[in-house]
Amino acid sequence: MLTVVILFLCFAILLYFLLGGADFGAGIIELFTSDRNKNRTRRTSYQAIGPIWEANHMWLIIAVVILFVGFPNIYTQLSISLHIPILIMLMGIIARGTAFSFRNYDAIKGERTQNLYNHIFVYSSFITPLFLGIVAGSAISGQINVQATTFMDAYVYDWFNLFSIAVGLFTVALCGFLAAIYLIGESIAEKDVKRFILKAKVLNILAFVCGGLVFLAAEIENVHLARWIFGNPISLTAVILASISLVLLWITVNKGKRFIARLFAAFQVSMILLSVGYRHYPNFVLIKGGANLSLLTDHATDKTITTLGTALLLGSLLILPSLFYLYYSFKDRNREED
Amino acid sequence: MNDFIAARSQMALSLGFHIIYSCIGMVMPVFMAVSHYKYLKTKDEVYKNITQAWSKGVAIFFATGAVSGTMLSFELGLLWPGFMKHAGPIFGMPFSLEGVAFFIEAIALGFFLYGWKRFNKWFHWATGVLVGVSGIISGILVVAANAWMNSPSGFDYVNGQYLNVDPIKAMFNDAWFAEALHMTIAAFSATGFAVAGVHALMIYKRQNITFHTKAFKIAIAFAAVAAILQPLSGDISAKDAAKRQPAKLAAMEALFKTQTYTPLVIGGIPDTAAKKVNYGIEVPGLLSFLVHDNFKQEVKGLDVIPKNEQPPVAITHYAFQLMVATGMAMMGIAILYFIALWKKRSWLFKKWFLKLFIIATPFGFIAVEAGWTVTEVGRQPWIMQGIMRTADAVTPMPGIQYSFYLFSFVYFTLSLAVIFLLSRQIKMVPELYDK
Numbered sequence: 086m087l088t089v090v091i092l093f094l095c096f097a098i099l100l101y102f103l104l105g106g107a108d109f110g111a112g113i114i115e116l117f118t119s120d121r122n123k124n125r126t127r128r129t130s131y132q133a134i135g136p137i138w139e140a141n142h143m144w145l146i147i148a149v150v151i152l153f154v155g156f157p158n159i160y161t162q163l164s165i166s167l168h169i170p171i172l173i174m175l176m177g178i179i180a181r182g183t184a185f186s187f188r189n190y191d192a193i194k195g196e197r198t199q200n201l202y203n204h205i206f207v208y209s210s211f212i213t214p215l216f217l218g219i220v221a222g223s224a225i226s227g228q229i230n231v232q233a234t235t236f237m238d239a240y241v242y243d244w245f246n247l248f249s250i251a252v253g254l255f256t257v258a259l260c261g262f263l264a265a266i267y268l269i270g271e272s273i274a275e276k277d278v279k280r281f282i283l284k285a286k287v288l289n290i291l292a293f294v295c296g297g298l299v300f301l302a303a304e305i306e307n308v309h310l311a312r313w314i315f316g317n318p319i320s321l322t323a324v325i326l327a328s329i330s331l332v333l334l335w336i337t338v339n340k341g342k343r344f345i346a347r348l349f350a351a352f353q354v355s356m357i358l359l360s361v362g363y364r365h366y367p368n369f370v371l372i373k374g375g376a377n378l379s380l381l382t383d384h385a386t387d388k389t390i391t392t393l394g395t396a397l398l399l400g401s402l403l404i405l406p407s408l409f410y411l412y413y414s415f416k417d418r419n420r421e422e423d
Numbered sequence: 424m425n426d427f428i429a430a431r432s433q434m435a436l437s438l439g440f441h442i443i444y445s446c447i448g449m450v451m452p453v454f455m456a457v458s459h460y461k462y463l464k465t466k467d468e469v470y471k472n473i474t475q476a477w478s479k480g481v482a483i484f485f486a487t488g489a490v491s492g493t494m495l496s497f498e499l500g501l502l503w504p505g506f507m508k509h510a511g512p513i514f515g516m517p518f519s520l521e522g523v524a525f526f527i528e529a530i531a532l533g534f535f536l537y538g539w540k541r542f543n544k545w546f547h548w549a550t551g552v553l554v555g556v557s558g559i560i561s562g563i564l565v566v567a568a569n570a571w572m573n574s575p576s577g578f579d580y581v582n583g584q585y586l587n588v589d590p591i592k593a594m595f596n597d598a599w600f601a602e603a604l605h606m607t608i609a610a611f612s613a614t615g616f617a618v619a620g621v622h623a624l625m626i627y628k629r630q631n632i633t634f635h636t637k638a639f640k641i642a643i644a645f646a647a648v649a650a651i652l653q654p655l656s657g658d659i660s661a662k663d664a665a666k667r668q669p670a671k672l673a674a675m676e677a678l679f680k681t682q683t684y685t686p687l688v689i690g691g692i693p694d695t696a697a698k699k700v701n702y703g704i705e706v707p708g709l710l711s712f713l714v715h716d717n718f719k720q721e722v723k724g725l726d727v728i729p730k731n732e733q734p735p736v737a738i739t740h741y742a743f744q745l746m747v748a749t750g751m752a753m754m755g756i757a758i759l760y761f762i763a764l765w766k767k768r769s770w771l772f773k774k775w776f777l778k779l780f781i782i783a784t785p786f787g788f789i790a791v792e793a794g795w796t797v798t799e800v801g802r803q804p805w806i807m808q809g810i811m812r813t814a815d816a817v818t819p820m821p822g823i824q825y826s827f828y829l830f831s832f833v834y835f836t837l838s839l840a841v842i843f844l845l846s847r848q849i850k851m852v853p854e855l856y857d858k
């Protein structure tokens with residue numbers, strides 16, 4: 086059962102990254118859209134994410150619940166050491182979720198209020214994945230310090246370091262990229278399609294640059310990222326597959342095969358996560374000095390894991406079919422309505 | 424403000440904020456399903472408008488409920504790591520099932536809010552019902568988790584170790600039934616009275632009378648039944664608390680001395696130092712009767728509880744009185760409503776009658792907040808009754824007061840925003856739905 090629970094955890098994190106990420110990305114793209122086109126972008130992204138954003142964000146809740154029920158040591162260690170970035174991320178989540186629904190459900194669409202919601206929405210769309218990435222980066226950076234004696238060492242330098250921040254920026258770029266690819270498929274007008282393709286290209290380049298930053302920061306901070314990724318066959322294969330799918334992605338985009346392009350984008354990001362994740366599996370949180378927290382040893386008692394696994398399996402029987410139906414039902418919404 | 428107090432205040436604030444949205448999230452889908460059903464059956468456009476107007480309002484509440492709930496699942500760890508480390512695996516069962524229920528709710532909500540005209544009308548209706556059902560189930564599940572804190576079970580506590588963990592047993596702990604019942608009824612009466620009050624105000628102002636009367640009737644039907652059941656279920660809760668948590672019951676009733684023929688004290692100002700209640704009205708023997716079903720039997724007072732295990736008496740007592748007072752008022756109004764319905768139809772449009780409902784708009788939510796204060800403050804100093812102290816569970820991180828200020832600011836702003844948006848929606852009713 087432990088394997089089932091771990092698979093669900095990875096699955097939830099991956100899906101949150103892909104779906105929630107595309108969702109954040111929509112806001113990030115809005116942030117970098119010229120005023121002239123903002124309204125169109127906004128409408129496209131509202132149509133695309135409106136019905137599904139609550140469901141997308143449930144993956145985060147599922148991941149958190151799995152962590153605190155199944156891996157309480159991991160959950161509490163992260164909560165203590167990364168209190169501050171988690172707090173900022175939460176503020177981002179609350180601002181973003183409410184601004185998104187306020188701007189759509191405000192009965193009077195006044196210019197000033199709409200502007201305010203838009204500002205909150207786009208900035209929090211940037212802050213949230215940035216800090217999400219920082220939290221993730223810190224978990225594997227090996228900077229989490231459980232023996233610290235000063236406030237800064239115990240609660241700040243765990244995450245306030247070049248590596249974590251670079252991972253945060255990389256996350257932002259990937260989210261934007263995912264969203265651009267997603268929105269290409271949601272647009273109707275040739276003009277919009279072109280615009281999103283251009284955005285996807287720019288973000289793709291940005292993601293490369295940030296990826297480079299991550300490696301650079303890793304070298305400076307003594308995180309053995311290069312060794313993790315290139316030092317074992319599985320991670321290496323994953324990286325190669327990611328690169329191939331990137332090429333295929335652009336070929337399919339240019340051919341106008343929007344749905345397949347999305348699959349390649351998702352596949353590419355999954356491979357990036359796999360290549361980093363594989364090497365330190367089963368360690369989930371790397372601690373300064375080496376007493377790492379591992380999914381295989383730092384879990385709750387077997388009985389808890391068994392019930393948790395059963396609940397997840399039964400739950401997914403209910404959830405997955407209806408979720409697919411939801412995506413299926415709303416997938417071509419934009420094109421229908423125009 | 425010290426870190427411990429700040430952490431408790433932040434938790435109380437976040438939960439007190441979330442509970443409003445979760446009550447609405449549980450109950451409004453049910454109201455919408457009823458008016459939607461009436462529309463589908465009678466083809467009366469007014470019901471369709473009511474459903475759509477409500478669903479727009481509810482979308483705001485849902486988003487706020489979802490984000491504040493997300494906060495909570497992180498705050499449990501951010502503020503109480505010492506607790507979650509041990510409690511997570513034991514009381515996690517309801518949370519994992521709750522995760523499933525929320526997921527289904529979120530999916531159904533997507534279908535419902537964006538599905539007008541897209542789907543078979545009965546499929547669309549059913550997705551709305553599903554939102555309500557999964558909301559109620561998730562409410563019951565979280566409350567089961569809270570009940571476990573009041574009545575920890577499903578494990579053996581040996582020398583500081585938590586052994587033989589059984590999550591299923593923990594979920595069905597002794598307290599869950601009474602708490603879940605009382606809470607579910609409370610959600611209906613609180614949301615029902617609030618919604619009925621808003622529509623009563625509009626009728627009072629003679630605006631869109633057909634629209635608001637129909638909406639009022641749906642809301643008050645549920646609210647009135649719930650308000651009458653509430654004190655009955657409260658009695659079960661009190662009997663339960665007396666068994667499990669005599670300290671909490673004693674604090675609720677400000678009962679300093681263990682005694683037979685125990686009186687019920689109504690109102691009054693507890694004086695903890697002098698161990699007595701000033702200016703209260705005593706009804707002899709009533710507390711014995713409420714707790715044990717006879718006027719004689721002894722009820723335990725605070726004197727049998729060690730000093731360092733006593734909850735704050737004044738807050739718990741005032742909160743309890745406030746809950747019971749608003750509860751009784753709502754029950755009274757509910758009874759009047761039924762009299763009006765069956766015997767005095769003319770009352771229904773009288774100004775004084777509408778005024779009652781307008782005044783009672785916040786009563787249910789006041790009672791909910793007060794009730795949770797009773798439950799949570801009455802459990803102090805324990806976070807896990809009899810096993811772990813709240814002070815031992817708090818995060819080691821200093822500076823929590825800043826986080827508390829931040830949360831206060833955010834929740835305050837959000838509350839203002841929600842009120843602002845809601846008032847704009849109500850203002851737009853004539854233009855949107857009244858042709």
Ligand code: HDD
Pocket residue numbers: 566573598601602603605606608609610612613653654656657658660661662663664671746747748749750751753786787788790791792793794795796797798799801
């Ligand atoms: C509309 C709301 C409402 C109303 C009218 C009442 N309550 Fe209540 N009460 C709640 C809403 C609530 C609550 C907020 O839902 C609580 C908090 C925890 C819980 O399970 O329910 C609660 C808790 C609660 C508890 C503590 C249970 C525990 O800690 O285990 C007791 C003893 C009562 N109630 C008793 C009553 C009585 C005797 C009432 C008579 C009128 C009453 N309540 C009306």
Ligand code: HEM
Pocket residue numbers: 139143146441442444445446447448449484485486487488489490491492493494495496499525528529558559561562563565566606
């Ligand atoms: C520590 C306590 C709690 C935690 C961790 C918690 C967690 C959550 C989360 C994560 C959500 C968002 C789900 C979504 O995205 O739809 C949520 C919403 C909700 N919660 Fe809570 N919750 C808590 C307390 C409560 C209580 C006490 C109740 C009810 C009695 C409740 C009832 C609900 C309901 C009905 C919703 C869905 C309604 C809505 O989205 O507005 N919760 N909660």
Ligand code: HEM
Pocket residue numbers: 431432434435438439440441442503506565566568569792795796799800802803805806813
């Ligand atoms: C939504 C309804 C709820 C409200 C309004 C509420 C209210 C409160 C209040 C007022 C406190 C502070 C008590 C004090 O420090 O004196 C508190 C503490 C706490 N509550 Fe609740 N509560 C609710 C539901 C829950 C649920 C469902 C859970 C968990 C499953 C929970 C877990 C906690 C924890 C962990 C604390 C901090 C520790 C403590 O003070 O004992 N609460 N809550």
